[in-house]
Amino acid sequence: MITTHPFHILLPQQTLALRRRALSLTSNHHRAEDLVQDTLLKAWAKRDSYSPDTNLRAWLFTILRNTFFSDLRKSRREVQDVDGACARTLFEDPSQDHALALKELVSAIALLPQAQRRPLMLMGAYGFSQLEAANACQCTVGTIKSRVSRGRNTLSQAVTYNQVA
Known part of the structure; x- marks a missing residue:
C-alpha cells in the first residue's frame, strides 16, 4: 500500500494565493512566478517539518516572504553589468x-x-x-x-x- 504525502493535495490548492501574494510583493509577473516556484520547492524540501494541524497558507506565506527578502538583499549586492564594463575593470593579467x-x-x-x-x-x-x-x-x-x-x-x-x- 502506497501512501501519499498530504502535500500532494494541499500544495496545489495554495498556489493561486501564493501567486497573488508574490505579485503584490514583486510587481513583476515573471519574478512573482520565480518566487512562487522557489517557495514551493523550499516547502516541498521541508515538508516533513510541517505539522498537518497548523495553517499551511501561513507557513507558505512565511517561506514566500523570507525568500523574497533574501532575494532582495542579494540583488542589492549585485551589479548590473550588461556591457561588461565593470567586469573589465576587475580583469588582471595572468x-x-x-x-x-x-x-x-x-x-x-x-x-x-x-x-x-x-x-x-x-x-x-x-x-x-x-x-x-x-x-x-x-x-x-x-x-x-x-x-x-x-x-x-x-x-x-x-x-x-x-x-x-
Missing part, C-alpha cells in the same frame, strides 16, 4: 606569463658569453654606471658600451625568436 617571461630571460642571459653577460648584469641588474662597470671588468668605457650593446642585441634576438617559435 601572473604566470610574467614568471615565464622572466624564466625565459634568465635562460637567455645564461647563454650569453661571459664578456657580454657580466657588463649587462652589472649595469642592468645592479645599476652600475658605465664607468663602474668598466672598472669592475677592468676595461675601458667604450668596451663596456660595446659589450652591453652586443649583449642586448643577442638577448633581443633570443627572446624574439622564442616568442615566434
Whole structure:
C-alpha cells in the first residue's frame, strides 16, 4: 500500500494565493512566478517539518516572504553589468606569463658569453654606471658600451625568436 504525502493535495490548492501574494510583493509577473516556484520547492524540501494541524497558507506565506527578502538583499549586492564594463575593470593579467617571461630571460642571459653577460648584469641588474662597470671588468668605457650593446642585441634576438617559435 502506497501512501501519499498530504502535500500532494494541499500544495496545489495554495498556489493561486501564493501567486497573488508574490505579485503584490514583486510587481513583476515573471519574478512573482520565480518566487512562487522557489517557495514551493523550499516547502516541498521541508515538508516533513510541517505539522498537518497548523495553517499551511501561513507557513507558505512565511517561506514566500523570507525568500523574497533574501532575494532582495542579494540583488542589492549585485551589479548590473550588461556591457561588461565593470567586469573589465576587475580583469588582471595572468601572473604566470610574467614568471615565464622572466624564466625565459634568465635562460637567455645564461647563454650569453661571459664578456657580454657580466657588463649587462652589472649595469642592468645592479645599476652600475658605465664607468663602474668598466672598472669592475677592468676595461675601458667604450668596451663596456660595446659589450652591453652586443649583449642586448643577442638577448633581443633570443627572446624574439622564442616568442615566434
